[in-house]
Amino acid sequence: MARKASEGAKNSELAEKLNKLFDLMRVGSKPPLSNAAAAEAITRETGISISPAYLWQLxxxxKTNPxxxxLRAIAQFFGVTPSYLVDPGIHPEIDAQLNLLQALRDSGVRDLALRASGLTPQAxxxxxxxxxxxRELEQLPPVSPTAEEP
Structure with missing residues (x-):
């Protein structure tokens, strides 16, 4: 019985990760891809046949046994490592990149970033x-600074 519960948690975690990818990995302000459009693109780009119904189940x-x-084909299509979908748990580096992508979809955030470009580190x-x-005044949670890239 404990195995079933852990499988359910793993599958809902997979569903969460997939839905996050569908939501974030889209062009501009276009709506997320439908399962049918994603299935067609995944099959075309990876050579691995996948149906819209299978994507919906995942x-x-x-779907309890993907x-x-x-999963590798889906990861390849969305540009993440397969371990993001295969391995359980949070992947801080990938999640940070996805959160950055989500923030940059906001035109106000992009405008602020562009205005800050070229300023000194102190500024x-x-x-x-x-x-x-x-953020504190608006009662939003604090944001952890990202590690600087080499």
Whole structure:
């Protein structure tokens, strides 16, 4: 019985990850891909046949035994590592990149980032402090700074 519960948790986690990918990985302000459009594109781009119904079952948490081949094809299509879908748990680096993508979809955030481009590190730190204060005033959770890339 405990095995069934852990399988259900794993599948709902997979459904969550898939739905996040569908929501975030889209062009501009266009709506997310439908299961049919995604299935066609995944099959065309990866050579792995996948049906819209299968995608729906995975995204709904109904499918309890997804194939690794299908998960790899989906990951390849969305540009994430297969481990993001195959391995249980949170992947901080990938989640940080997906959250950044989500933030950059907001035109106001993009505009602010463009305006900050070229400022000194001290000026950017001052802006970050101001934004943190405004987030606090608006009762939003704090945002962890991202690690600098080498």
């Amino acid at each position: 995204r709904s948490g109904i 194939t690794v081949a299908h 950017i730190q001052s802006l970050a402090t101001m934004v943190d204060h405004v």
